[in-house]
Amino acid sequence: MKKVSLWLLNFFSITSSVVAVKFLDHYRIGGLFSDDIHKAAFQVVIDNLNKKWDTAPFFLIGDSLNVSFTNHFHVQKAACSLLDKRVIGIFGPSSRHTSSYIQSICDNKEIPQIETHYNPNVEKIQSDINLYPHAAEIAYFVMHLIREFTWDTIIILYENNDSLERIAPLLELNIEYGVQLVFRQLEVDQDGSYRAALKIIKKMSVTNILIECSLDILEEVLIESQKVGLITEKYRFIITNLDLSTLDLERFQYSGCNITGIRMFSTENENLIALAEKIKTTPHLIEEELELKRIMTLSTVLLIDGLNMFYDVIKELSEMSKIKAEKLKCHDAISWKYGSTIVNQLKSKVYQGITGRVSFDLAGFRRYFTLDLLELTTKGLLKVGQWDSEEKSLITDRSQVPQEESDVEHSIFNRTFRVLIVLTAPYAMLKESTDQLIGNDQFEGFCIDIIHELSVILGFNYTFIVQEDGKNGNLDRATNEWDGVIRQIIDGNADLGITDLTVTSDRERVVDFSLQFMNLGISILYRKPEPVPPSLFMFLSPFSTRVWLMLGVAYIFVSISIFIMGRLSPSEWTNPYPCVDEPEYLVNQFSIRNSLWFTIGGLLQQGSELAPIGISIRTASGFWWFFILIMVSSYTANLAAFLTVETRVTPFKNIDDLAKQTEIKYGAKRGGATASFFHDSNLTTNQIVYKHLKEHDDQMTDENEEGVRRVETENYAFLMESVTIEYNVARHCSLAQVGGLLDNKGYGIAMQKDSKYRNEISTAVVKLQETGVLTKLKIKWWKEQRGGSTCSIQSKKSEAEALDLQNVGGVFLVLFLGALLALLGSFIEMCVILYRKRKVYKKPFKYLLWKELEFFFQFGKNVKTVGRDEREPVSNQNNKVSF
Template identity: 45%
Template structure:
């Protein structure tokens, strides 16, 4: 009924006004009927079959009579429906009832089709069974005049949310929603903490509503049950009107988008692989050989022998490598060549070790060979030195898998996901051959490779000792690897998806929640919250600190890293000692077997008159600038000396 602009008396309730007008109309019709004819009063029984003879006449008079009552003009059509009704459309806001339109209908009751999309809205109130009211569109000449702009509608929704308490459905999942770690007894929303708890708190502060967190009854995200033909989890609670919003690690999927409404994403992510870090291999004793492969070492040894042999041949072939072994003798019978096979080997190994030698080529051909060999050794030694530093100081850990393709190509390492989740749905509906093959493999495994939660999958990876990989959202993997240093993410994201806040279909709050999420994103609050719960709270940043400490200084080299060098040194020293003994025994035996060859003795020195005045035991020996012949004995060399020196 129309609301009076001002009235000194209190406004009666609608039921009282309608009852008063009904009695007033009945009395008026009965009075008109009594004036038109004589009315006989006949007692009747409610259970009897006898009716009042004036009953139909009274009903007709009630249809014809018009009365101005508390609810306006009262008149009915021939079918008994009230006509020419004028009603005020009111809306409840924080200040109370507010008139927002007027309803007027001429003729009988009518329910037209819903309105087309337009910036202005016209509605009429239809009255189904109480207490429900529905809004319908009518033409501009009749019906409800209910015109409001979009901003006015949104403002009305915001005002309707003021101090209103919404039910927020969620599930326990780190770090989105977790039970608060405290020894005190907590109640209500104080029992929970996490990224989503802080996010919904920030949104409620912007919009201005209250909320109550409620865990989903079955602790599921939301999956459509084909047998029961209904949704479970948080999606099911929205559809069953048990919650107004659902928040958590809830992925926006095609099926869920058709069942409920989602806000704009508050986090973007993708499916990735959680795997155990490979164990560090103990350092090899001969790790100094690791910078070059076995093939390279063999090629270098072959090149060394080949260059030495070529240098020996060219030195023998070139006349410029032959020289006079005795400079004092101007007409020597024999010429000497310094580049014997052993000297060539020594020259090449000296160049390879960057140490040089006392032999230098004289001919152009041998100098070309030496220059090319020096260039070769320069490149190889530089490459070896640069790579050696990396091999000795950087810990190398090889993983058996590097991507999803590596998982699909093998059967030794098992892999799975959370059954019924968005990751499982991705593999089950994928048309990529690799992912189809992976899904078939997971379905065929017994015992099952699926888990009931991400936490169960993480524990299975830890206990699997490299024999199990778990596929889940990359954001959750990032959270886990910040706290469990034995786990790592393998490969990049397999797809692209997002988390969003779910609302019942057609919810009027979607636009406001979208605006609040966008505002938090522009303010950088989403980044701050992620850093807080990923890298700071609940042991976050542990593995990152370990990596920064290890990368701040070079790894110390232990005996296991360079022990092989000491082994080579000891082996070389032992070999040199053995060779020296062999040389001494061989030379002594050779001189002993020569006729009269007893070596240099003190008596022979006295016979030659070579003992000097420098004291007892001091011998002045001749030294010639040229090299002696290999078949020439020590006594012959002394006899042909050019000058003497103390020995």
């Protein structure tokens, strides 16, 4: 325990001449510090202020006390001694352990207290002003940064309870976003180092690390991390200590490790450097030979900003009204009447200092500030962005990052990549060979050829590794853990992963993808629709029902029109006996029956023995025949299509129809990207499909091949990616794709997050697209190799086939019905005539019918005798006119 030592700084010698002339007022401010740097800074800044504002109506006297870091009694005693000397404000202490005691004293006496360190114990500030950024705002920025980096699992290394309190808000990442947080304390081992704790981290698969510790141990933690192999290109660090820029990080600059840090001010500030030089030359520090960066810590700079801001406030108040300092005692109840005014003025003050904007909320907390985002490069720590706590926005600018780091032009050349594949046709398959093959020679397929083409362009080597469980990479949302190819890429067990690996937002959070080498979407695989049996009356199909009805109406209308025109036209009344010059009567050939017969003859393109004479009927007949020409031609052309083209009908046409029905089972690959699409989609139909998939796990499959087999053997539809459907349809001739694409996505090559080879590989993929190599490879593996031409050969057979009786059966039926009706009509006609002539013959109807039938069955007789009685008188003949 340190003894409390009083170090009184009297500036009467500096300002004695000024006092003698101008009789200036003086104000005393106190400082409670635990280290010599703060005491020296306190002295230098007050000295500069008194010299800078030589026209001010006052000058400052600084009393700084060297106090213990943890001894409450000694700190309290020092504070009371300052109050006895009429101080108008107290800076410090530098320890959170003793701060609450000083705060209670200052609140009781209404003396402004200015702090420059993190103090989690302050809940409501009365006389306390804390220039340190509010911990909650810093934590919010760190959360934003983690989400920006798309980290899904993080190891958080913390030093002690103080560190744990500062990072406690990060738990929201797990609650709100499902980010897995692994907390590990930086415990000292038997050797006095942190190596044992860091070795445990090394054995874990997580590569994202956040370090929250004090500046005292930060450098040692980084050095030990490098010794155990954590400072490599595989790992990514976020360091939350705001004094990271004060450390010498040269030994880590060329390790390839991604180290991100933050700061509130630039150590390259010229005014700050000049001030640090003065602080370094004070009597108490000159012997320690400190580096300038170790002097320019955040707490020191905040002390500088606090003194400048406090001076400005006192100057403004003294110009308005005189402030009178008072001697106070800790043991009485008397408080300073000007203290609350100064505190309120400080809270409302907006000051632009070395740490940027200094302002406070109503409670006295500093919530509005800016932070610089730093990144360790081969040139040291560089600013790559800035965070505004008020706007909650991060603006990044990597233009200052060395070119060799942001775009390594030849880094991929002659490198050997471990390429992870999944044995899925046609992307990667074992070669069908009688010889024993080893290494890369044992594989073939679309993705195998792509890697070969990329290696030719970029000049790298590769070794294929098979993903034994056959999984592309699924996220277990309960544990937030990945499996399959994605897990291997995250763990660094493979450099590249290529298969039918769909680029999704979840996967892009944990790995990087090249540009997509194949575009696709989700569709439905189902059996080819069965041909619809031809209808018996298919010959009626070329015209719709309305057209047939209108055709019938036109036939009746034209027939009646011809009948009327025939009656009106004089030309149609002709002499039945051309040899007689003056006939007794004229006849008209266009009776109702003949008009109907004439029109139907034209409709069937057969004509009749009737020949129109009148101009009007000939005109009407011409238009009727033209109409018939067009109608018959259209009917004939359309009939050919209906008789020769098979009509196929599917039980559903799209995903909406499939979701509404219950007879056909349907499913997808369990845990695949297709199932994830329906899980994440907001469309009502897709949510219905996802609910069905979730409730019917027995309809899900582990592999695509199982889904294809079930489609062939069951009443089952399988949801899968369109390119895989295309591959299977070319080999399973009974299958077909139903409906269009439900989404638009693609396959990409997976690699570790922030891989420096991503741009080169993506550029090479674009080159393969532009040169048509990818198209040729798809034709090769989809339509040529491994039975790709099976169904295409079958489809080349002649499509012209003989018509079956089912196709023309309706025509025969109409013929037979027509003949039967005509036969029945002739019998009825015979019966009607015999019935009429029963009185002429004076014979019963049955007798006459029997005689007629008896003659009918005498097939050898072709001549029928007509008696005189059977001739009708002239007056009974129709369509005759007597003159």
